[in-house]
Amino acid sequence: MDSALATTDPADLHAEQEHGHVSLPQHRHHFETVEQQREAGSFGMWLFLLTEIMFFGGMFLAYLLYRNWYYPAFVVGSNQLSVRIGTFNTMVLITSGFCMAIGVWAAEVRKRSLLTAMLVTTTLLGVLFLSLKYDEYHEKYELHHIPGNNFNVSMFTNPAGYGIKEAPLPPDMAQKTQVFFFLYFAMTGMHALHMIIGLGILCWLIPRARRGDFSSGYVAPVENFALYWHFIDVVWLFLYPLLYLINRHPMH
Amino acid sequence: MSTAVGNTIVSLPDQSTAQLPKRHYINNEYGLLSWLLTEDHKRIALLYLFSVTFFFFIGGAFAGLIRLELLTPQPDLVAADTYNKFFTMHGLIMIFLFLVPSIPGVLGNFLIPLMIGARDLAFPKLNLLSWYVYMAGGTLTLAALVLGGVDTGWTFTTPLSTHYLNTHVITAAMAIFITGFSSILTGINFIVTIHRMRCPGMTWFRMPLFLWAHYAASLLMVLGTPVLATTLVLVALERLFGIGIFDPAKGGDPLLFQHLFWFYSHPAVYIMILPGMGVISEVISTCSRKRIFGYTAVAFSSVAIALFGFFVWEHHMFIMGVSSYSALVFSLLTMLVAVPSAIKIFNWAFTLQKGSITFETPMLYCFGFMGLFTIGGLTGVFLGSLGMDIHLTETYFVVAHFHFVMVGGGLMAFLAGIHFWWPKMTGRMYPETISKLAAVTTFIGFNLTFLPQFVLGYLGLPRRYAAYPPEFQVLNVLSTAGATVLGFGYMLPMLYLVWSLKYGAIAGSNPWQATGLEWQIASPPPTENFAEIPIMDHEVYDYEWLANKTKKEVTTVG
Ligand code: HEM
Ligand SMILES: [Cu+2]
Numbered sequence: 001m002d003s004a005l006a007t008t009d010p011a012d013l014h015a016e017q018e019h020g021h022v023s024l025p026q027h028r029h030h031f032e033t034v035e036q037q038r039e040a041g042s043f044g045m046w047l048f049l050l051t052e053i054m055f056f057g058g059m060f061l062a063y064l065l066y067r068n069w070y071y072p073a074f075v076v077g078s079n080q081l082s083v084r085i086g087t088f089n090t091m092v093l094i095t096s097g098f099c100m101a102i103g104v105w106a107a108e109v110r111k112r113s114l115l116t117a118m119l120v121t122t123t124l125l126g127v128l129f130l131s132l133k134y135d136e137y138h139e140k141y142e143l144h145h146i147p148g149n150n151f152n153v154s155m156f157t158n159p160a161g162y163g164i165k166e167a168p169l170p171p172d173m174a175q176k177t178q179v180f181f182f183l184y185f186a187m188t189g190m191h192a193l194h195m196i197i198g199l200g201i202l203c204w205l206i207p208r209a210r211r212g213d214f215s216s217g218y219v220a221p222v223e224n225f226a227l228y229w230h231f232i233d234v235v236w237l238f239l240y241p242l243l244y245l246i247n248r249h250p251m252h
Numbered sequence: 253m254s255t256a257v258g259n260t261i262v263s264l265p266d267q268s269t270a271q272l273p274k275r276h277y278i279n280n281e282y283g284l285l286s287w288l289l290t291e292d293h294k295r296i297a298l299l300y301l302f303s304v305t306f307f308f309f310i311g312g313a314f315a316g317l318i319r320l321e322l323l324t325p326q327p328d329l330v331a332a333d334t335y336n337k338f339f340t341m342h343g344l345i346m347i348f349l350f351l352v353p354s355i356p357g358v359l360g361n362f363l364i365p366l367m368i369g370a371r372d373l374a375f376p377k378l379n380l381l382s383w384y385v386y387m388a389g390g391t392l393t394l395a396a397l398v399l400g401g402v403d404t405g406w407t408f409t410t411p412l413s414t415h416y417l418n419t420h421v422i423t424a425a426m427a428i429f430i431t432g433f434s435s436i437l438t439g440i441n442f443i444v445t446i447h448r449m450r451c452p453g454m455t456w457f458r459m460p461l462f463l464w465a466h467y468a469a470s471l472l473m474v475l476g477t478p479v480l481a482t483t484l485v486l487v488a489l490e491r492l493f494g495i496g497i498f499d500p501a502k503g504g505d506p507l508l509f510q511h512l513f514w515f516y517s518h519p520a521v522y523i524m525i526l527p528g529m530g531v532i533s534e535v536i537s538t539c540s541r542k543r544i545f546g547y548t549a550v551a552f553s554s555v556a557i558a559l560f561g562f563f564v565w566e567h568h569m570f571i572m573g574v575s576s577y578s579a580l581v582f583s584l585l586t587m588l589v590a591v592p593s594a595i596k597i598f599n600w601a602f603t604l605q606k607g608s609i610t611f612e613t614p615m616l617y618c619f620g621f622m623g624l625f626t627i628g629g630l631t632g633v634f635l636g637s638l639g640m641d642i643h644l645t646e647t648y649f650v651v652a653h654f655h656f657v658m659v660g661g662g663l664m665a666f667l668a669g670i671h672f673w674w675p676k677m678t679g680r681m682y683p684e685t686i687s688k689l690a691a692v693t694t695f696i697g698f699n700l701t702f703l704p705q706f707v708l709g710y711l712g713l714p715r716r717y718a719a720y721p722p723e724f725q726v727l728n729v730l731s732t733a734g735a736t737v738l739g740f741g742y743m744l745p746m747l748y749l750v751w752s753l754k755y756g757a758i759a760g761s762n763p764w765q766a767t768g769l770e771w772q773i774a775s776p777p778p779t780e781n782f783a784e785i786p787i788m789d790h791e792v793y794d795y796e797w798l799a800n801k802t803k804k805e806v807t808t809v810g
Binding site: 030175179 | 370371372374375376378436439440441443444445447448449474475476477478479481482483485486489493494495496497502503504505508511512780785
């Protein structure tokens with residue numbers, strides 16, 4: 001746990017400095033060694049991800065509570081989501097995470113063009129994910145499944161009238177589908193927001209990667225971004241089953 | 253200073269020959285931009301000092317207005333609605349814009365790198381960013397105020413905040429949301445710095461207790477604040493789109509809001525007090541020339557507070573219809589959280605025992621802290637007992653409790669720290685006599701203001717009303733009188749500290765003969781802190797080491 005710096009004796013430190021990797025232009029003056037700088041960076045990133053877990057945690061708590069209370073409404077609400085798109089999107093995200101991991105490897109072994117290619121692929125997959133997500137949101141909009149004043153409850157009290165194969169819910173419970181859809185939008189929306197920020201950072205990384213900034217031993221930004229990107233993947237891996245797969249088509 | 257030297261066995265250094273260093277972090281660069289774009293932790297600390305002081309006086313003005321209104325039983329100074337806006341603004345500003353960032357932002361920023369022997373915090377740019385984020389949050393809070401105010405109370409209680417008010421709830425919620433990110437960034441920065449930037453030989457158990465306290469507080473910031481962020485986002489969404497996450501009419505649960513809010517806000521009270529406890533440890537050790545009694549216990553009690561602090565939040569919800577079994581458990585846990593605080597108080601008391609105590613201003617503030625925080629903590633235990641709480645909750649007793657810990661504890665510690673490290677930050681001493689007067693004035697004013705409120709609360713006066721039955725007037729007048737004294741006590745440091753920038757005696761590098769690494773370099777410190785990274789080759793609070801070192805310097809130099 002201790003950094004090398006805190007325990008080694010200063011003579012070693014200076015020796016290490018002279019041997020080397022200190023020449024990196026990205027080495028900032030207040031760090032004694034480049035190694036220390038890199039460790040600090042990734043440690044900071046992990047802490048940041050911890051705050052992200054706590055941030056999503058509040059919403060997961062709300063989900064657990066209401067899913068317990070309003071299970072039938074959650075089942076019906078969940079059945080309105082497209083498992084096909086959801087599954088496909090899950091694969092898209094996993095693939096993008098895989099590309100990102102290869103990108104980190106490429107940076108470490110100093111393969112500039114492979115790194116750039118991987119970052120570009122990651123970006124494209126991210127965009128694909130978001131466009132599909134947009135499509136899903138749009139469909140919900142047209143069906144009046146956005147919680148609020150325009151929310152259409154009759155679809156759940158009288159599903160047959162809409163050609164939906166679900167047991168009708170009592171009006172009280174049907175109202176609660178709003179809670180499901182609210183959580184759906186809040187959680188996937190927050191997730192999408194994180195993806196958009198991630199794509200922004202990718203757009204900043206790509207030109208720098210092309211210039212060769214990260215293929216000469218300085219890989220910290222790529223590494224730390226990869227941590228962030230994987231974190232977003234992992235959040236989705238929880239969201240997908242919790243939202244899409246609550247109880248598929250019990251009537252069949 | 254010199255008066256104090258006369259009647260103790262300690263000899264503080266002769267300051268008449270002290271000189272300011274030629275180059276230091278303040279005169280290293282000039283111009284507004286050199287401050288606004290600085291990445292130097294010491295300059296960022298000063299930026300924080302200006303801004304938290306600014307917000308402190310705005311929050312203080314609202315406190316004055318509240319007390320003025322409560323001078324008479326009728327709501328005659330302002331209408332009830334306006335009164336609600338006053339106490340909301342007072343709470344929001346004092347908690348989120350003053351107490352939470354005050355000690356970490358100013359003293360933590362300034363001292364953490366110096367104390368661990370580093371050139372800067374791990375992420376200087378992030379540090380500057382956190383100040384800008386803080387200012388953005390502060391500006392938005394002021395915007396909410398100027399646009400017409402909010403009246404939810406600092407607690408944003410639903411469904412009041414989501415359904416019934418048409419004041420600027422969303423603006424205020426977003427302001428606090430943003431301010432929260434500033435404290436998250438600071439927390440991350442501190443934790444990484446303490447883990448990764450310690451100088452050779454600076455093991456965990458050679459760290460000054462100030463660092464342990466900041467480490468624990470940073471953990472709370474990092475783990476707690478994001479939950480507040482989620483909560484505020486949900487409140488804003490509920491208010492904007494009318495979705496029923498907290499609205500029982502639509503199937504939501506207002507208790508969920510309370511759980512989420514207090515899951516942050518109880519730990520937040522420790523974010524406010526832990527850094528203060530760190531300050532007290534440093535000052536008490538230095539002004540009694542003794543290693544802190546039970547160093548390890550004090551260090552771990554900070555961590556214990558951070559840990560237990562996350563498991564007591566329900567004591568704010570005892571009367572809200574939570575299950576009585578869980579209330580029982582939380583009541584017990586609340587008692588437990590008082591234990592590590594008590595450990596600290598006892599250990600400080602034992603540190604004083606047989607110490608060579610001197611009574612400089614920071615020490616006076618420390619004594620104030622020890623007395624007032626003890627009362628505040630003990631009344632917290634009253635409130636943590638279920639039966640008592642049902643009688644006392646939502647009364648002035650709670651108001652008195654948290655002011656004893658936050659003002660009597662947190663603010664006193666902040667002032668102790670500012671006076672103690674003022675010579676390091678500016679290179680000059682504050683004037684001793686008048687500052688002692690200020691310390692005593694605040695202590696008297698504080699007790700006059702808040703002791704009557706315990707009685708008021710016990711007699712059943714509910715908090716957050718502009719009017720009250722006439723029989724409570726005497727105690728309220730006492731409280732308002734005390735607030736006037738207190739206000740005077742806070743104005744004084746403001747004036748004489750500014751005065752001392754130009755006219756204060758030159759301090760020299762180690763005016764208190766303290767052992768911390770920060771005292772072994774020039775005051776004010778040079779921009780790069782240490783010409784060469786120091787090596788910590790002795791234990792912390794080792795006054796013998798210091799004496800030997802000073803002796804050697806005298807023989808080699810003179
Ligand atoms: C030492 C142990 C402490 C215990 C056992 C304790 C206990 C309690 C309890 C049970 C309440 C709820 C009262 C009620 O609303 O009915 C309370 C309220 C409060 N406490 Fe403490 N407390 C402690 C320390 C602190 C500290 C150190 C701070 C701040 C620095 C603090 C700040 C507050 C605040 C702000 C409230 C009121 C929140 C509100 O309703 O607006 N407490 N405390
Ligand atoms: Cu509490």
